[in-house]
Amino acid sequence: MMTELSESLLQRIGSGDKSAVSDCLDRYGGLVWSLARRFTSSQADAEDAVQEIFISLWKSAQRFDPAKASEVTFVAMVARRRLIDLNRKRQSAAAVSSQSLDSVEPAALNDPTDSVSINDEAAQALQVLNELPDEQAQAIKLSVYSGLTHNQIAERMGLPLGTIKTHIRRGLVKVRDRLKPVIADQGGQV
């Protein structure tokens, strides 16, 4: 079960506490595995990616700043960053797999306390997305969740390329700006 702790696992890992590694895997292993599956096209690639992501996490744990993002958001950020790098190396930069959309469909919401996203930042991000004009929200979903390029989104939505860029920029600026007070309000906790 995901729980919030007063002491950050990444801060413990950053200070060299190897005992925190297992706890970190318990807490974030499922999330990282799910993200890796979403971004890769095979089990083997996903497993390689997970190993690389956790190596990146161990190396960057000292730089985790709870005043800037919650721990789970930091983990998701490092994971996406590493997955992008790996995909680009495989010359498939936009290679969110074709089954991505299926993979992010919600499961039954019967036990939310077990979910990876019990996190104010995720809730706020979702809320901002809901408040955006339809076309802005749609462009962001196609970009972030489906991995489509701006050109592909423009073609799919039937809008000029410049309009798509503007929609995505304006929408994500709103998400970004909304998250800052949330992070502060969490007191830096996960």
Add this chain to the structure above:
Amino acid sequence: MSMHPSSSELEYLDDLLIEQAVHGLSDAERVELDQLSRRFKVTDDDRFESAIAALDLAAYCGQRPDEMPADLRQRVLEDAPHYVTAEDPASALDSGEIDRVVLPMSTLQPPKPAVWTSREKWFGLAAAASLLIALASLLGLFGSPGGYEQPGRTIPSLAQQYQDLVDSEGTVAVAWAVNDNSGGSQPAGNVVWNNDRQEGFMRLDGLAVNDPTVEQYQLWIFDSARSDELPVDGGVFDVTSEGEIIIPVDARLPITEATRFAITIEQPGGVVKSERERLPLLAVIEEAAAP
């Protein structure tokens, strides 16, 4: 050049930061981001990355994550002692693990005191969970793979978008002229551009199919407001089939007045500044070049 960025430059900087966070940058884009960051003395930040990470988490709203395979977990555990050490934080920077976060000046704000609150753990969990459930229910965000489609809406093809732009007031069209036919082909077509809409398309027929792992085509837009030495990157593209194709122009900076378009052949991912050693097509806009 002024150290004060224009709004369009800041928007472009944000576009690069967003692209970096969502898809990653090409080498050419990375150079551009570095140059803009240095030029405007941008400081570190990763707030777009945080925002997109939060959206990633939201995608799993109320969803129990898959369990990591036990053997994979074991491998990660065995790897960890090699990397979990009490090293100097500066070494993390040196390692290149986190080396690419920049903040546009538009987002720089005076530091504010953090608001630290101590909330009960389960109260916070319950509140957040309730909010997520409510939001997920309201949104139906991930209801179906086709959920992004708008029922009943017909999405115009590139050909229709091209024609729509051709029919728009203020659009100029100019035919491609073969500048270098060392490849033996005689490509034809035109480029259309609308300055008000900052939108354009290339219609190309007969341009040689390229192998994107070896080389790619890159469009350049010459702007009367800029030096001819520094045309604006109009996007990297591939020709994947013979016959006529339509490619949207992807101008990386606002164009004041386009005067010429050139297509060069560059390394995969394109370049920031072309040596123009291979320039197969050129299109020069003359006055009153209406379609």
